[in-house]
Amino acid sequence: MTVRVDSTQPRRSDVTRAAILRAARERFASDGYERATIRAIAADARIDPSMVMRYYGSKEGLFAAAAEFDLRLPDLTHVPPGRFGDVLVRHFLARWDGDETLVALLRAASTNPGAAERMRGIFADQLITAVATFGGDPATTARRAGLVASQILGLAFTRYIVRLPPMVELDQEELVSWIAPTLQRYLTGQPES
């Protein structure tokens, strides 16, 4: 009898699982949750649709696995408080261009309740936590994080989803110079400044 002794040792199917995940992220990112079909994802990964079911249980399970996302927010305790906005915008722009998972999540969150729930989770677990490390009145932390999210997600939405021409054409430095002051004020400023 074959017994798996070490559950962390690589499985023979790991390359297949990875291929499925990669194809799934691409399809979810470009097509959204409902238009991204399991059949298309399986075709991209060059395997049978039933394999997706075996390894991820269902379409929802596949999405949950594909939309696992770590913002990798930088440690800001050693950044001058006046540069929070600048550092954050640069970080997000770099994070998005290197990983299409967030675009997938953004597209899916518009129509899929589970994806929206995951987005709220990422927001609560990662962004609020990071904002809290800045110091400042804890009572306003969630609000400041929400405002930051509104501008950051609006940037992603107009640039990567709707593709408004001016937002696509702006290069990184111009974006930073416009958006960083906004985040800076949301993080450290007062309303109606």
Next chain:
Amino acid sequence: MTVRVDSTQPRRSDVTRAAILRAARERFASDGYERATIRAIAADARIDPSMVMRYYGSKEGLFAAAAEFDLRLPDLTHVPPGRFGDVLVRHFLARWDGDETLVALLRAASTNPGAAERMRGIFADQLITAVATFGGDPATTARRAGLVASQILGLAFTRYIVRLPPMVELDQEELVSWIAPTLQRYLTGQPES
């Protein structure tokens, strides 16, 4: 033989057409383009699905009719330049709460290319035009309008689509006091202020 003499006179089916449109906007707003089925819309309007096809040709045609949207941007030529941001945020918040068409458009634009195209059209035809009336360097008009769109749509996305708790809980006055200065700077300020 019955000949329609005046094409503007009310048709007997106008109430049905209106019921279909109303149901369609609701479904598109709450479910997105692909989950909003013609069958469900027809059931809401208490008619047969085939009527939708007769009056609007196809699902795409129905969406095009349901997503007709006028931002009704106010005339800002008689508003003090320092209050542009304030007036704009209030206008958008009021416009969204009174009409779910924009939520429908926002949700659909994430997954439906036609809806994204319509969103770009509204942006180009209405927002850029309004921003242009402010005066200012015409070369930067589109860019400023794009930045305004990024914050406004990010606000709508986090508040009405993803429903981030802090963004849902903020009342109108708090939102205005935080967001208005952002729009104000995008409209009349310089980068890296």
Next chain:
DNA sequence: ACCGTAGGCCAACGCCTGTTGACATACAAC
């Protein structure tokens, strides 16, 4: 009163979807 037409319903088509179970093959342990 007649009759053409617009309004409306019903049943069905063809297609695509997520999902399932039966079957083949290749690897790894004994």
Next chain:
DNA sequence: GTTGTATGTCAACAGGCGTTGGCCTACGGT
């Protein structure tokens, strides 16, 4: 070498989808 398990394919199911065409009904001009 044998055997059990993991990997993978194939074919099919049941349901939902947009869409179509035929049929009945009721209105409104003449």
